[in-house]
Amino acid sequence: MEQEKNIFISHHHSDVEKTEKIKAILEKNGLKTKDGSINQLKNPNKATNEEYIKSLLRPKITWASTMLVLIGDETHKSDYVTWEIEYAAKEGKRIIGIYLHGEADSIVPEALKIHGDALVLWDSSSIIKAIQGEDIWNGIKRDWETERSIC
Structure with missing residues (x-):
């Protein structure tokens, strides 16, 4: 049975092709997605004004039910990824970190450690389960006793 999900993919700009x-x-695993992310390869935008960029991102994050955060070796350095995670948490979105293939030793953004619902390896079964609501945490130790905070 095919499902459909509105997603927003947060990523470091160097990982856009992922x-x-x-x-x-x-999609190969039966989950059709509508992606609200801004893809610089498909839609080049030379904007540099931070507030303008955030004004483009806010409605896309609000529209999505789920945020996927692609985690590579540069992700933790991105102020926009941090802001997107925090905004998604404020909006009550499900937030799932996904280590890029071969990058499971990458540093997880602090905002994801605080607000994330799941953290999975680049494995289709784990990714699908996390999107469907399982709280899988394959990564850095996390204190599950602490409630997820909403800004």
Whole structure:
């Protein structure tokens, strides 16, 4: 049975090509996605004003039911990824971290440690389960006793 999900994919700009790969994995496994992310390869935008960029991102994050955060070796350095995670948490979105293939030793953004619902390896079964609501945490130790905070 095919399902459909509205998603927003948060990623470091150097990992933009991986957004298409994750959508292909989801579709191959019966999860059709509508992606609200801004893809610089498909829609180049030379904007530099932070507030303007956030004004483009806010409605896309609000529209999505789930945020996927692609985690590579540069992700933790991105102020926009941090802001997107915090905004998604404030909006009550399900937030899932996904280690990029071969990058499971990458540093997890602090905002994801605080607000994330799941953290999974680049494995289709785990990714699908996390999107469907399982709280899988394959990564850094996390204190599950602490409630997820909403800004």
